[in-house]
Ligand SMILES: Nc1nc2c(ncn2[C@@H]2O[C@H](COP(=O)(O)OP(=O)(O)O)[C@@H](OP(=O)(O)OP(=O)(O)O)[C@H]2O)c(=O)[nH]1
């Protein structure tokens with residue numbers, strides 16, 4: 463037995479890093495809500511994306527940290543420098559790969575996600591798959607406020623194009639996505655949406 467409190471094991475260190483990351487993201491997203499009727503706290507999404515990863519057997523700490531931080535730069539005042547300083551370059555790089563350039567037009571951002579995804583690192587592809595899996599499941603539960611059937615349809619077709627570009631990365635995540643796109647049909651509130659243009 464080592465002297466308690468003086469020696470911190472690697473596992474304890476990893477737990478502390480993980481909690482630091484969740485605390486950081488929770489503070490950054492604290493004023494943000496999801497677009498559902500209940501206005502769910504936004505932080506539920508990055509935590510859920512990280513859970514999709516561990517459920518699929520991804521335990522690499524930097525990948526889990528990047529999942530928790532993946533929307534901070536895009537949607538809050540956070541900078542990449544801040545992330546690098548607190549969590550290191552590895553985490554920063556994965557977050558950067560998953561961050562859209564919000565100065566561009568929405569259609570261009572969407573087009574670039576489809577174009578860039580096949581060229582991302584394995585870690586960033588895993589985060590992408592887990593992110594879209596979470597958002598598609600969220601839509602199945604309840605579409606964002608004000609979304610028409612056409613908007614749901616457009617999102618499903620786009621999300622499939624993005625996740626198709628990350629295939630060959632994680633079998634469990636891909637199987638869960640396959641279930642959602644089952645036989646090319648996304649079911650939501652008794653309606654059937656196609657998954658291909
Ligand atoms: N399904 C769902 N989505 C919600 C909700 N609240 C916020 N979102 C976010 O909305 C995005 C989809 O809406 P879009 O119209 O495509 O994009 P927008 O955010 O630019 O309006 C998703 O982002 P994304 O581009 O797919 O990825 P990311 O930004 O999360 O990384 C998702 O994270 C919600 O209640 N349900």
Ligand SMILES: [Mn+2]
Pocket residue numbers: 507532533593
């Ligand atoms: Mn996200």
